[in-house]
Each structure stands twice: as structure tokens, then as C-alpha cells.
Amino acid sequence: MERKKDGFCEERRSFLKGAVVGTTLLAAEFFPLGSIARATNEKTLIKLPPLPYGQNALAPYISSGTVAFHYNFHHQGYVDKVNKLVQGTSMAGVSLEDIVKETQGKADKSDLFNNAAQVWNHNFYWKSMKPGGGGVPSGGLAKKIEASFGSFEKFRESFANAAGSLFGSGWVWLVKADDSLKVVQTLNADTLIVHGMLPLATLDVWEHAYYLDYQNRRKDYINLFLDHLINWDFVSRNLS
Incomplete structure (x- = not known):
């Protein structure tokens, strides 16, 4: 009798475990983990655009070390600061260009302007170069x-x-x-x-x-x- 009870308990545990896993998988299918939070956050975040070339592509004129440090720390740092400054304000969800234009010349918004403008300038700077560029245009x-x-x-x-x-x-x-x-x-x-x-x-x-x-x-x-x-x-x- 004791064996039957143990078997019943084991079957019940297996059933409950399967039900939990099944429910979790079903929920993940329709509501991927963190999708709602991510969807909300992505509307408010300024993103660091990918480089238009590899980090070593401008060598030997600009080394991969300089590009990596410049892009991953300086450029990323400005992006992070903008996102921190706009969080919970009317600027959350506003485009980068509009943030720059709406904060220019406002003393109380100078920190946001400086960081947003630096993001915009750096985005433009990376595109202003390419491997095999330079010389005389045609x-x-x-x-x-x-x-x-x-x-x-x-x-x-x-x-x-x-x-x-x-x-x-x-x-x-x-x-x-x-x-x-x-x-x-x-x-x-x-x-x-x-x-x-x-x-x-x-x-x-x-x-x-x-x-x-x-x-x-x-x-x-x-x-x-x-x-x-x-x-x-x-x-x-x-x-x-």
C-alpha cells in the first residue's frame, strides 16, 4: 500500500511538473520572456548604430584599438547618458534629432543637448569614412x-x-x-x-x-x- 502511495505521489509530481513546463512554454510562445517590457523600453531608448565596417577596417590610418575605444566607450557612453537623462521625462521616445533641436540653447537642458549632439555627430562621423576612401573625388x-x-x-x-x-x-x-x-x-x-x-x-x-x-x-x-x-x-x- 505504501508503494502505491509513493507511486501515486511520484505520478502526481510528474504531472504537475509537466503542466508547469507546458504552461511556461505556451506562455513563452505567445508572450516571449520580457517582450512587453522590452517593447516598452525600446520606444524610449536611443540606440547605438552598428559601425558601417569592421573595427579594423580603417587600419593602418585609424587602428582597431582606437575605433574600439572610441566606439564602445565614448560613443556608447553618450548614448547611455542620453537614455538616462530622458528617462521619465517628456523627451522619452523622442527621436535623437528632435532631442538635439529641442534642447539647443536651453541652459537647463545643456547636459542632454551635449550628449545627444555628440551621439548625432559620432553617428555622422563613422559614415564620413570608409576603407579605401580619401583622395580626389570625381x-x-x-x-x-x-x-x-x-x-x-x-x-x-x-x-x-x-x-x-x-x-x-x-x-x-x-x-x-x-x-x-x-x-x-x-x-x-x-x-x-x-x-x-x-x-x-x-x-x-x-x-x-x-x-x-x-x-x-x-x-x-x-x-x-x-x-x-x-x-x-x-x-x-x-x-x-
Whole structure:
């Protein structure tokens, strides 16, 4: 009799265990674990976009170590800070570009503006380079540069001088303003999307962008960007 009781208990335990597993699997099928929380959170999060190439693709001009540190720590850090700052505010769920535009010039929102603008600038920076880039562009873009600057050589000189002379940290941009191309500097986290100009390409001249590879030789970093990395295809798409 005792054996029967044990057998019954064992069968009952097996049945209950199976029922729990079955119910869990059924729930997982219709409501994947964390799906509701994830769906809610994803509406409010600014995401770090994937790099448009491998972390070693810009070597030897920008090392994989610099790209990894720049992307995984600096760029990711700005993304994380934006998400922390917008949590529980009216900015949660707002697009990155709108966050930048809505916080620009507001003293009480300067921390959010700086971090959001840095995310936007970095997103644009990675696209401004490609393996096998640089050199002299061709076609309509070459003609536009010549019409705006007088020659490609004069454009190159203008861009290199702007990047080399920028004091402290910031960005140098090739932009379309009115109907011509110009080279423009922005300091620190400032970004051109709040200044009425169309950005075509940018170079990050914060020290973290080049110091591991070039230390204080910013000029070398600038020249290698122009000669080997600038993505003229990206510039042309932005211009069209």
C-alpha cells in the first residue's frame, strides 16, 4: 500500500511538473520572456548604430584599438547618458534629432543637448569614412568643390587648416550652405543640424579620436583622413 502511495505521489509530481513546463512554454510562445517590457523600453531608448565596417577596417590610418575605444566607450557612453537623462521625462521616445533641436540653447537642458549632439555627430562621423576612401573625388562633386573653393587643393587646404587650428575639442565639417560648399568648425559638442546648414561629412578632432594613434600629432590624423578615409560616396549622397 505504501508503494502505491509513493507511486501515486511520484505520478502526481510528474504531472504537475509537466503542466508547469507546458504552461511556461505556451506562455513563452505567445508572450516571449520580457517582450512587453522590452517593447516598452525600446520606444524610449536611443540606440547605438552598428559601425558601417569592421573595427579594423580603417587600419593602418585609424587602428582597431582606437575605433574600439572610441566606439564602445565614448560613443556608447553618450548614448547611455542620453537614455538616462530622458528617462521619465517628456523627451522619452523622442527621436535623437528632435532631442538635439529641442534642447539647443536651453541652459537647463545643456547636459542632454551635449550628449545627444555628440551621439548625432559620432553617428555622422563613422559614415564620413570608409576603407579605401580619401583622395580626389570625381564627377559632379568634384565640379561642386572646384566651383566653391576654386580647386580641390584649395578645399583640402581649407579643411586641413580648419581642423588643425580648432582650439581644444570639436568638429570640422564640409557643408552645403546656400548654394555652395563651405568648411565650418563647431566647438565641443555643437552640431550643424541646429545651424541651418546641410552637413556632408565631418571629422572628429576631439583628442580621443586620434590620441592613441597619433598622440599630439593632430596634423597627421587630418592628412590621413583626407588622403585615405573621407567617404566621397557619402558626401555625394548627402549632396544629392
